Amino acid sequence: MSLALYRKYRPSVFADVIGQEHVTVPLSNALESGRTHHAYLFSGPRGCGKTSSARIMARSLNCVNGPTPNPCGECQSCKDLVANGPGSLDVIELDAATHGLVDDARDLRDKAFFAPVQSRYKIYIIDEAHQLGPGAANALLKVVEEPPPHVIFIFATTEPDKLIATIRSRTHHYPFRLVPPGILAAHLEKICNLEGVSVAKGVIPLVVRASGGSVRDALSVLGQLLAGAGKDGVSYEIAIQLLGFTDGALLDDAIDAIAAHDGATLFKTIDRVIESGHDPRRFTSDMLERIRDLMIVDALKDSASNAILRDIPDDQMERMRNQANRIGTANLSRAADIAAEGLTQMRGATAPRLMLELICGRILLPIGDNGESGMLSRIERLERAENIAPMSSAAVSSPARTAEPKETTGSAHATGEINSSKVEEAPTPVKEKESAPAHVPGNFDIAALRRAWPDVIEDVKKRRRLTWSLLSASAQVLAVDDKAITIGIVNAGARDSFVRSESDEILRKAFVDVVGIDRKIECVVDPSIDTNTPAARETRTSEAPTDKTLLTGAALLAQELGAKIIESK
Numbered sequence: 001m002s003l004a005l006y007r008k009y010r011p012s013v014f015a016d017v018i019g020q021e022h023v024t025v026p027l028s029n030a031l032e033s034g035r036t037h038h039a040y041l042f043s044g045p046r047g048c049g050k051t052s053s054a055r056i057m058a059r060s061l062n063c064v065n066g067p068t069p070n071p072c073g074e075c076q077s078c079k080d081l082v083a084n085g086p087g088s089l090d091v092i093e094l095d096a097a098t099h100g101l102v103d104d105a106r107d108l109r110d111k112a113f114f115a116p117v118q119s120r121y122k123i124y125i126i127d128e129a130h131q132l133g134p135g136a137a138n139a140l141l142k143v144v145e146e147p148p149p150h151v152i153f154i155f156a157t158t159e160p161d162k163l164i165a166t167i168r169s170r171t172h173h174y175p176f177r178l179v180p181p182g183i184l185a186a187h188l189e190k191i192c193n194l195e196g197v198s199v200a201k202g203v204i205p206l207v208v209r210a211s212g213g214s215v216r217d218a219l220s221v222l223g224q225l226l227a228g229a230g231k232d233g234v235s236y237e238i239a240i241q242l243l244g245f246t247d248g249a250l251l252d253d254a255i256d257a258i259a260a261h262d263g264a265t266l267f268k269t270i271d272r273v274i275e276s277g278h279d280p281r282r283f284t285s286d287m288l289e290r291i292r293d294l295m296i297v298d299a300l301k302d303s304a305s306n307a308i309l310r311d312i313p314d315d316q317m318e319r320m321r322n323q324a325n326r327i328g329t330a331n332l333s334r335a336a337d338i339a340a341e342g343l344t345q346m347r348g349a350t351a352p353r354l355m356l357e358l359i360c361g362r363i364l365l366p367i368g369d370n371g372e373s374g375m376l377s378r379i380e381r382l383e384r385a386e387n388i389a390p391m392s393s394a395a396v397s398s399p400a401r402t403a404e405p406k407e408t409t410g411s412a413h414a415t416g417e418i419n420s421s422k423v424e425e426a427p428t429p430v431k432e433k434e435s436a437p438a439h440v441p442g443n444f445d446i447a448a449l450r451r452a453w454p455d456v457i458e459d460v461k462k463r464r465r466l467t468w469s470l471l472s473a474s475a476q477v478l479a480v481d482d483k484a485i486t487i488g489i490v491n492a493g494a495r496d497s498f499v500r501s502e503s504d505e506i507l508r509k510a511f512v513d514v515v516g517i518d519r520k521i522e523c524v525v526d527p528s529i530d531t532n533t534p535a536a537r538e539t540r541t542s543e544a545p546t547d548k549t550l551l552t553g554a555a556l557l558a559q560e561l562g563a564k565i566i567e568s569k
C-alpha cells in the first residue's frame with residue numbers, strides 16, 4: 001500500500017465529497033449559475049474535507065469550461081489540480097501556521113496584483129487561517145477588501161471565530177461538519193470493496209467510532225487495518241487489538257458484573273483491562289457508550305433500537321437487551337451519570353486506573369439509602385448509641401422509643417422520624433463517646449463491627465472522599481482482636497491505594513468516632529468478597545453477636561425488628 005487511503009480516495013469533484021451536502025450543493029449551484037464570490041471561508045472540525053473542498057473549488061473555477069461544478073478533467077488546469085496531481089502555479093496554498101508572518105502576507109499582497117499565469121483566476125487557499133497574526137491579516141485585508149478581479153481567496157479554519165472580523169465579514173461562510181456515522185460507514189465499506197479486502201462484521205463501526213466523524217482519521221485507521229489484513233481479511237479481534245479498543249468481552253463482563261452487583265468480578269475485569277494494555281480512559285468512555293446504548297435498548301425495545309443501533313451484530317443486540325433488563329432504567333441512568341462525571345475527572349488524572357475503579361465502585365453502590373437497608377442502618381445507629389453509652393436506665397427503658405419505628409415500618413417518612421427521634425436523644429452518647437475508648441475496652445465482636453460498618457463508612461465519607469470511595473463498595477471487616485481491625489479489600493489496586501493514601505488513619509478515627517473502639521487498621525486483599533449481593537447484606541445485618549451480654553435491651557429489640565423486616569421481604 002504505497003499511498004495513504006485518505007490521499008488515494010481524496011475527492012476531485014464536489015459530488016464525491018461525503019457528508020457535506022449542506023455545503024457542496026450550494027457551492028455547486030453558485031458555480032453552475034456563475035454567482036461566485038471573491039472570498040470564501042470554509043470552517044469546521046479537522047479531517048472533514050475543508051482543504052479538499054477548497055482545492056475542488058479552485059479546480060471548478062479554473063476549468064476551461066468553468067466555473068462549473070463538473071470540471072472537465074481534460075484541460076491542463078483540471079489535470080494539474082486533480083487530487084494528488086502536480087498542482088497549478090495559479091493556485092497557491094499557504095498554511096497560516098507557518099506563514100503567519102507579516103512579510104509573507106505582504107509578499108502575497110504584492111504578487112496578487114499580477115495576472116494569473118495560465119488560468120482564469122489566481123486562487124489563494126489559506127489553511128489554518130485563524131493563525132494569521134494581526135499584522136499579516138491586516139496586510140491581507142487590503143487585497144480582500146478590494147481584490148483585483150482575477151483573485152479569489154479561500155480561507156479554511158477550525159476556528160472561524162478567531163479569524164479577524166474585518167476579513168471574516170467579507171467572506172461567504174460555509175461551515176463543514178463531522179460526518180454522520182451511517183454515511184461514514186457506507187463510505188468505508190465502499191473503500192474496502194475497492195481495495196478488495198473483506199472486513200468482519202463489527203469492524204467498520206469500530207473504525208467509525210475511533211474516527212469521531214473525521215473522514216481523514218477514519219481512513220487513516222482503516223488503512224492501518226487493511227495493511228495488516230490476513231488472507232481472510234480484517235477480523236474483529238485484529239481490529240480490537242490494533243485500535244487499542246476495549247474488547248467487547250471485557251465490556252460485557254464489566255456490564256454483567258454491574259447487573260449482578262458483583263463487585264469481585266467487576267474489579268477483576270478492571271484488572272484484565274489494565275493487564276491487556278487497554279487505556280482506562282478509553283475503557284471508561286466505551287463503558288459510557290455501552291450504557292448509553294443500553295438506555296436506548298431499554299427505552300425503545302426491539303425493532304426501534306435495531307433501527308438506531310443498526311451496526312451492532314444480532315447476538316450482541318440480544319446480550320444487550322438482557323443487560324438492560326437486568327440493570328433497569330433508574331440504575332442505567334445513574335450509572336451513566338457516574339461514568340460521565342468520572343470521565344471528566346479522568347482528564348489529566350495521574351492515576352486513571354484508580355479513577356476507573358472508583359467509578360465502578362460508585363456504580364455498584366446500592367441506589368439511594370431508603371427502604372429496608374436504610375431502615376436497618378438507622379436502627380443499628382440507635383443500637384450503637386446504646387452500646388457506646390454505659391448500660392443505663394435510659395437504655396433499658398427504651399421499648400417506648402423503639403416501638404415508634406415498629407409502627408411506621410416501611411414508610412420513607414417514618415425513617416425520617418426515627419432519625420429525628422435519634423437526634424433528640426443522641427447528644428448524651430455522642431458526648432460520652434469521645435472518652436468511650438477508655439471505658440469500653442474490647443467489647444466489640446466482629447458481628448457488631450460489621451453491623452456498624454455502613455455508619456463507619458458514612459463517617460469516613462465526611463472525613464475523606466477518596467478513602468470512602470475505596471471502601472464503600474469493595475471492603476468489609478474480616479477480623480478484630482485486641483490490637484487490630486482487619487479490613488478485606490476486594491482487589492490489590494484498591495488495597496494499595498488505601499495503604500498509599502494513609503487511609504488507615506482515617507478509618508481508625510471513624511471507628512473511634514462511630515463505635516468507640518480504637519484499633520490499628522490492617523488491610524488485606526480478599527477477592528472473594530462480594531459486599532453487594534443481597535445475601536451478603538443480609539448475613540451482615542442478621543448475624544447475631546455470640547455474646548448476648550453485649551447487647552442492651554434496645555439493641556435486642558432493634559435486632560428483632562431487623563429480623564422481621566428481612567422475613568417480611
Ligand SMILES: [Zn+2]
Binds near residue numbers: 062071072073074077
Ligand atoms: Zn477542465
